[in-house]
Amino acid sequence: MEVHESVYREIKKSGCQGWGGSSFNMRIRGWEEQLDKIFKLIQLSGNRVLELGSGAGDVSLRVAHRGYNVTGVEISPTAVEWAKQKAEDDNLNIEFICQSVADRTILGGEKFDLIIDGNCLHCLFDEDRVAFYDNIERLINLDGYVFISSAITSNEDEEAPKISPIKRCFVNRESIVEELRRRGFGLLEEWSSIGTHEHYYGLFRRSK
Numbered sequence: 001m002e003v004h005e006s007v008y009r010e011i012k013k014s015g016c017q018g019w020g021g022s023s024f025n026m027r028i029r030g031w032e033e034q035l036d037k038i039f040k041l042i043q044l045s046g047n048r049v050l051e052l053g054s055g056a057g058d059v060s061l062r063v064a065h066r067g068y069n070v071t072g073v074e075i076s077p078t079a080v081e082w083a084k085q086k087a088e089d090d091n092l093n094i095e096f097i098c099q100s101v102a103d104r105t106i107l108g109g110e111k112f113d114l115i116i117d118g119n120c121l122h123c124l125f126d127e128d129r130v131a132f133y134d135n136i137e138r139l140i141n142l143d144g145y146v147f148i149s150s151a152i153t154s155n156e157d158e159e160a161p162k163i164s165p166i167k168r169c170f171v172n173r174e175s176i177v178e179e180l181r182r183r184g185f186g187l188l189e190e191w192s193s194i195g196t197h198e199h200y201y202g203l204f205r206r207s208k
């Protein structure tokens with residue numbers, strides 16, 4: 001079974017509200033702060049928002065409550081069903097799709113004004129990371145924005161660390177900025193936080 005799927009089955013069974021288990025409320029407060037910051041900094045020309053790695057839907061839900069038309073892509077079927085239920089409970093019309101963000105066919109020719117990395121990039125290794133960046137380039141509107149929220153490291157030689165309890169791919173801040181620059185995105189603002197690991201937040205705008 002895919003590793004995230006088994007984690008979602010476990011946290012759902014134990015009565016938690018979503019990703020993060022007992023830290024759920026703290027995580028969501030953190031996301032609310034990030035969303036406040038993002039929407040203060042940008043001016044979208046349309047209202048379509050895509051979350052990559054939308055999990056049990058909690059970030060997408062909060063974006064939809066702000067009035068945006070939201071789509072989420074997530075690999076775990078349990079998480080997708082959970083997210084759909086939460087959207088229905090909140091009377092929100094959000095499209096949650098069960099597919100890998102590394103699938104180069106996701107969402108066909110659709111375009112979005114803002115793409116949010118729902119802490120998913122650091123779940124991806126090797127070719128999947130390349131496909132993730134390529135999908136962002138393909139799915140963004142000409143004047144769209146991308147928000148990256150990713151654990152990073154300044155020492156890439158370290159063994160891949162684990163977060164709850166899955167192996168993650170930590171790269172440095174420079175390689176994230178460079179991957180996006182090569183795909184036509186300029187850095188607008190960036191900030192970081194330090195907890196059990198260093199976490200990078202970067203807001204980018206398509207510049208060509």
Ligand SMILES: C[S@@+](CC[C@H](N)C(=O)[O-])C[C@H]1O[C@@H](n2cnc3c(N)ncnc32)[C@H](O)[C@@H]1O
Nearest residue numbers: 004019053054055074075100101118119120123
């Ligand atoms: C740290 S969790 C965050 C979930 C949600 N964005 C949130 O903040 O509550 C990262 C999510 O990415 C999903 N994920 C990991 N690899 C993926 C892939 N290849 N395609 C789609 N989703 C993936 C995981 O299943 C998980 O739901």
